[in-house]
Amino acid sequence: MTSRLPLFPLGSVLFPGLVLPLTIFEERYRALARDLLALPEDAPRRFGVVAIRDGQEVAPTGPGIPDGGAAAGFGPDPARAFYEVGCVADTASLREKDDGGYELMATGTTRFRLLSVDATGPYLMGEVEFLEETAGPGxxxxxxxxxxxxxxxxxxxxxxxxxxxxxxxxxxxxxxxxxxxxxxxxxxxxxxxxxxxxxxxxxxxxxxxxxxxxxxxxxxxxxxxxxxxxxxxxxxxxx
Structure with missing residues (x-):
């Protein structure tokens, strides 16, 4: 079974159980913050954190680059810019700052495998499958x-x-x-x-x-x- 999650690419790795503080100022992530705030109080405010592969922070631009991928900042195929396994972040607190940015505090919960990335919206959306947690022998x-x-x-x-x-x-x-x-x-x-x-x-x-x-x-x-x-x-x- 798969699910769709907003994606928040970072230059670091989030692990389940770890706290993630974020200061959000880029417009695409402000849009994500606004959408999270617009959710009902009892709805989960979740997004997926994926680590950016080294050297993939800057996207190519120019003729032939689809608008969605270029706008997302990660080239024509954003999925290639990220590692395949990420972690769901569950928002604990989110507030807007005076300058229009946001302060967000979240906690890592569940690992997922990133299957595909949709870059046509204001921020990236990922098709993901959640990974089971097992202890393993010993x-x-x-x-x-x-x-x-x-x-x-x-x-x-x-x-x-x-x-x-x-x-x-x-x-x-x-x-x-x-x-x-x-x-x-x-x-x-x-x-x-x-x-x-x-x-x-x-x-x-x-x-x-x-x-x-x-x-x-x-x-x-x-x-x-x-x-x-x-x-x-x-x-x-x-x-």
């Missing part, structure tokens, strides 16, 4: 290993940043929730985050994270300090 023991590795990684990263960790963070027991939290909190590039989002199940994601955390911890441990750009790179969350 998710529980893997979760315990990842938690230990993640705490070691945090300590090593805090040392590289020349600061100390505050009180130990409580981590969720649910393997799927843990896998998404670790994926979001690990300092890695968008393609790596996307690979974690696309993992078939929680166990596969945790297994990948265990390798990643051990590698990143080893790399940080060999460096006297990390470049500021590496330590502060975070997903941008506004358009």
């Amino acid at each position: 998710a529980g023991p893997l979760g315990a290993e990842v938690e230990r590795a993640f705490r070691t990684y945090q300590k090593q990263l805090a040392g590289a940043r020349e600061r100390t960790l505050s009180a130990a963070q409580e981590l969720p027991d649910d393997p799927a929730v843990l896998s998404y939290l670790v994926a979001a909190a690990t300092v890695v590039e968008v393609p790596v985050r996307q690979r974690l989002l696309e993992a078939a199940d929680a166990a596969s994601r945790l297994r990948e994270e265990l390798k990643l955390l051990r590698l990143e911890t080893a790399v940080i441990g060999k460096l006297p300090s990390l470049p500021a750009t590496e330590l502060t790179r975070q997903p941008t969350s506004h358009n």
Whole structure:
């Protein structure tokens, strides 16, 4: 079964359970915000977040480019500009600012596979199929290993940043929730985050994270300090 969702492309990856703050100022996304606000109070105000593939932010223009695709800013076939798997964002709060923009707060809920993109309207619409969440074999023991590795990684990263960790963070027991939290909190590039989002199940994601955390911890441990750009790179969350 498929569904249609408004799309909000970002240069970052949204994971289920994670909060997404957005400052909206581009006209096409203002139109989306207005339509979300116009929905009945009891209606879900959902949209799909898809990560933009590297190098696809600027669309070609000129003869032969369909108006819809060019207007959307992602070329004649917008679907090619995005990764195939995204995440539904459920709007928690949305308000208009004095300058006509919007402040939006949403939470990631469900992963989806992007089947096609319609660029004929004021903003992109996607035909999507929702992806089932499964634990996978060995998710529980893997979760315990990842938690230990993640705490070691945090300590090593805090040392590289020349600061100390505050009180130990409580981590969720649910393997799927843990896998998404670790994926979001690990300092890695968008393609790596996307690979974690696309993992078939929680166990596969945790297994990948265990390798990643051990590698990143080893790399940080060999460096006297990390470049500021590496330590502060975070997903941008506004358009």
